[in-house]
Amino acid sequence: MGTREAEQYEYLASELDAYTHWFAAPDPYSGGFFLAFTLFAEFSDTARTARDMTASFLRGAGADQIVGDAQLVVSELVGNVVNHAMPDHRLARPGGCRRIDVTFKMWPKWLFIGVADEDSTPPMLPVGESFAPQLAGELSEAVLPDSGRGLLIAQRLATSVWWTPEDKGGKTVWCRFDLDGGSEGEPLP
Ligand SMILES: Nc1ncnc2c1ncn2[C@@H]1O[C@H](COP(=O)(O)OP(=O)(O)OP(=O)(O)O)[C@@H](O)[C@H]1O
Numbered sequence: 001m002g003t004r005e006a007e008q009y010e011y012l013a014s015e016l017d018a019y020t021h022w023f024a025a026p027d028p029y030s031g032g033f034f035l036a037f038t039l040f041a042e043f044s045d046t047a048r049t050a051r052d053m054t055a056s057f058l059r060g061a062g063a064d065q066i067v068g069d070a071q072l073v074v075s076e077l078v079g080n081v082v083n084h085a086m087p088d089h090r091l092a093r094p095g096g097c098r099r100i101d102v103t104f105k106m107w108p109k110w111l112f113i114g115v116a117d118e119d120s121t122p123p124m125l126p127v128g129e130s131f132a133p134q135l136a137g138e139l140s141e142a143v144l145p146d147s148g149r150g151l152l153i154a155q156r157l158a159t160s161v162w163w164t165p166e167d168k169g170g171k172t173v174w175c176r177f178d179l180d181g182g183s184e185g186e187p188l189p
C-alpha cells in the first residue's frame with residue numbers, strides 16, 4: 001500500500017470511527033458528556049442562551065479550547081432556525097412558538113452538536129467556495145455576499161456539517177468537532 005493510500009485508509013477508518021460514535025446510543029459508563037435542551041425561536045434571548053449553554057457545557061467537559069468556535073457555529077445554526085424554519089403543517093401549532101432542540105454529545109474525542117427544528121426543508125449546505133480564500137482577502141466587504149455565510153462558517157470551523165431528517169418530520173443540522181489534535185477544518189487528504 002502506497003503512502004497516499006495508507007493515509008486515505010487511515011482517514012476513512014477515523015471517519016467511520018467518528019460516525020459510529022455519533023450514531024450509537026451512548027454507553028452510560030463511557031464517561032461521555034451529554035446535554036439536550038429546548039429553546040424557542042420567538043424568544044428574544046434564544047441565541048444568547050444557546051451561546052451561554054454551549055460555553056457552560058464545553059467548560060464543564062474540559063473542552064475550553066473550542067468554546068469560541070462552537071459558540072459561533074451554534075449561533076449560526078440557531079439563527080437559521082429563527083430566520084428560515086417554517087414548521088411542517090402537521091407540527092405547527094397555531095400561535096405557538098417554534099421549537100429548537102439542541103443536543104451536545106462529547107464522547108470520547110468528538111464533539112457532536114445537533115440543532116433540530118420542525119421544518120423538513122433541508123438546509124442549503126454550500127458546495128465549494130464562492131471565492132478562493134486568497135482572493136476573498138483582496139476583496140472589500142462590499143462585494144462579498146451579505147447572506148449565505150452561516151453554513152459556510154460552520155463548515156470552516158467544524159470538521160464536518162451534515163443534516164438528517166427526523167421520523168416525525170423536521171430535521172437536525174449536525175456538526176462535528178474533533179478534539180485532541182483531530183483534523184479540524186482540514187480538507188480530505
Ligand atoms: N434550519 C433551516 N431550515 C430551513 N432552511 C434552512 C435552515 N438553515 C439553513 N437553511 C437554508 O440554507 C440557506 C443557507 O444558510 P446560511 O446560514 O448559509 O445562509 P443565510 O442564513 O441565508 O445567511 P447568513 O447566515 O449569512 O445570515 C438559507 O438561506 C436557507 O435557505
Ligand SMILES: [Mg+2]
Pocket residue numbers: 076079080148149150151
Ligand atoms: Mg444563516
